[in-house]
Amino acid sequence: MADINDSRLMNWNEGIPELQDALVVLVKTEWNAHTVDALEEGALRVLAASGVRSETLLVPGAVEIPFAIRHYWKQRKKKDRPAAFIALGCVLRGDTPHFEYVCQAVTSGVMQLNLMLPVPSIFGVLTVNSQQQADERIGGRHGHKGEEAAVTALKMIRFSQRLKKKDE
DSSP, X not given: OOOGGGOOTTOOTTOOGGGTTOEEEXXXXXXXXXXXXXXXXXXXXXXXXXXXXXXXXXXXSGGGHHHHHHHHHXXXXXXXOOSEEEEEEEEEOXXXXXXXXXXXXXXXXXXXXXXXXXXXXXXXXXXXXXXXHHHTTEEETTEEXXXXXXXXXXXXXXXXXXXXXXXX
């Protein structure tokens, strides 16, 4: 099991001044609203503390997240495009194979976006067996996955900018 205490993810105190004009778009689901809202709140806290602009889009379910990200990207003019996307959702295991299908679809969709778009799409979708496991990941013993998704977005934006500067 992954443990945030065994990660350097949250070590990002260097300051990120070049991100002040960046836009990060969060795409969140309507299902499991309490959990997803908590993920969003954590992500927004981190983004606001970094001076990064954000916008949130709401979609019915996790399977619709990749469509929303791709459609948003294609509809924006180059100067208005975000520097990163964060996919936020919570898929709880039920009694049918639906859980596996939804988890596989959203995971594959976000992975495809990372290969297709020139900006990162961060996977902030909880795939858990119970509400207790979800609660442990929105500020419980497994950290706050919304905050972690936002930190990952900031680090990936900076990573992308550094690579771009090397190419210039």
